[in-house]
Amino acid sequence: MMLGLSDIISLLIVLIALAIALATLQQNRNIHEESNRPYITVYLETIKTMDKANDYVILKNFGNTGAYIDKLVVTPPYKSLLPHTDLTFFDACENLFVAPGQSFITMPYLPKHQNPIKIKDRTFELEYHTASRTYKETITLNEFATRFQVTSDGDYKKAADLSINEVIAKSTAEILRHNL
Incomplete structure (x- = not known):
């Protein structure tokens, strides 16, 4: 049985339509994956409470899906805040689940030989x-630049002149202003 010209053209049209449908399906799958994946990152935030500014390192999931952290290596490393161990928050993050929108906040603690002015990039x-998937990110933070950051829009009295309720209220307002 021989195929006629119209049969061959019909078959080509069907094959082209099938290829377009498969490509569209794959593109939709990729778009869905990208829009629903976790986006975990690390960033610096300076929070001013009363007359003192503190730098914090924040680990946050900006994505729409939770994820487990497999590895988090900081170079050069921070020093531990705890006197009885050398572990830092970043060393303890293995197998940590980070839900969508969840963040973990820690204070960076530099070893005595690391002057924060001398360390530009971490x-x-x-x-x-x-x-279903594994993600790898490399984030470089310029810690020196945070020294120039505007930290507050409020004019506070000295902390010693405030009651504990005022200190808590102003500290909470500053944290909420940063959406942490």
């Missing part, structure tokens, strides 16, 4: 996974 190598 690198965070981050690996995390969901049930």
Whole structure:
């Protein structure tokens, strides 16, 4: 049995339509994956409470899916805040689940030989996974630049002149202003 010209053209049209449908399906799958994936990152935030500014390192999931952290390596490393261990928050992050919108806040603690003015860039190598995919990020933070950051729009009296309720209220307002 011979195929006629119209049969061959029909077959080509069907094959082209099938290829377009498969490509569209794959593109939709990729768009869905990208819009629903976790986006875990590390960033610096300076929070001013009363007359003192403190730098914080924040680990946050900006994505729409939770993920487990597999590895988080900081170079050069921070020093531990706890006297009885050398572990930092970043060392303890393995197997930590970070839900969508969830953040963890820690104070960076520099070893005595690390002057924050001398360290410009600190690198965070981050690996995390969901049930179906693994993600790797390398984030470089310029810690020196945070020294120039405007930290507050309020004019506060000296902390010693305030009651504990005023200190808590102003500290909470500053944290909420940063959306942490």
